[in-house]
Amino acid sequence: MDINILAFGIVKEFFGGPSIALELQGRLTVAGLKEKLEATYPDLKRLRTYMVAVNDEYAEDELVIRPEDEIAIIPPVSGG
Amino acid sequence: MIDIKILNEPLDTASCIGNATDAACGGTASFIGVVRDKTDGRKVVRLEYECYESMALKELAKIAAHAVESWKINNIVIHHRVGVLNVGDVAVIIAVGAAHRAAAFDACRYAIDTLKITVPIWKKEVFENGEVWVSPHA
Numbered sequence: 001m002d003i004n005i006l007a008f009g010i011v012k013e014f015f016g017g018p019s020i021a022l023e024l025q026g027r028l029t030v031a032g033l034k035e036k037l038e039a040t041y042p043d044l045k046r047l048r049t050y051m052v053a054v055n056d057e058y059a060e061d062e063l064v065i066r067p068e069d070e071i072a073i074i075p076p077v078s079g080g
Numbered sequence: 081m082i083d084i085k086i087l088n089e090p091l092d093t094a095s096c097i098g099n100a101t102d103a104a105c106g107g108t109a110s111f112i113g114v115v116r117d118k119t120d121g122r123k124v125v126r127l128e129y130e131c132y133e134s135m136a137l138k139e140l141a142k143i144a145a146h147a148v149e150s151w152k153i154n155n156i157v158i159h160h161r162v163g164v165l166n167v168g169d170v171a172v173i174i175a176v177g178a179a180h181r182a183a184a185f186d187a188c189r190y191a192i193d194t195l196k197i198t199v200p201i202w203k204k205e206v207f208e209n210g211e212v213w214v215s216p217h218a
Binding site for chain 1: 113129131135171195197198199202204213214
């Protein structure tokens with residue numbers, strides 16, 4: 001089962017587009033997702049920080065991702 | 081009254097301030113964020129804003145609700161523009177109406193400071209000789 005991961009700001013450049021698909025195998029937490037993504041897209045580790053949003057809310061590392069969740073990678077924001 | 085919008089068109093400062101004000105308000109405080117012509121001495125050509133709209137609206141609503149709750153303000157208007165902005169364009173307007181000025185000033189300051197930390201909106205600065213996604217230090 002693939003989950004869709006949205007990218008914004010500079011993360012779009014790392015992913016090469018506005019979203020990527022990732023195969024969801026077994027139990028995956030937000031921390032596990034970050035580890036997986038950083039292995040494929042090491043540029044993520046160069047960011048000062050970044051967050052994962054699940055269903056429009058900032059997610060804690062322990063949260064378990066479900067196939068129906070909307071996932072987004074949130075690099076440091078710069079609105080205003 | 082809480083009025084939150086993310087718009088792809090020029091913002092209307094006068095109507096935001098007007099909408100934040102009612103008969104019970106003794107004062108309205110506002111913050112107008114404008115595109116500056118230089119960053120670290122480099123000439124800015126334009127800014128390109130993008131947002132994660134569904135989440136940004138939710139985070140803005142949290143800021144507005146917290147401001148109403150904490151300072152007992154009457155009204156708060158937060159309008160943020162996205163898309164391509166040129167020097168001098170208004171990027172964000174926050175207007176707060178309250179019975180007394182201290183609450184209006186404090187809530188307005190809280191709203192813009194928190195917006196810059198929590199709301200998923202990003203800007204790319206385009207210079208004459210390059211471009212960069214802004215990543216402010218917290």
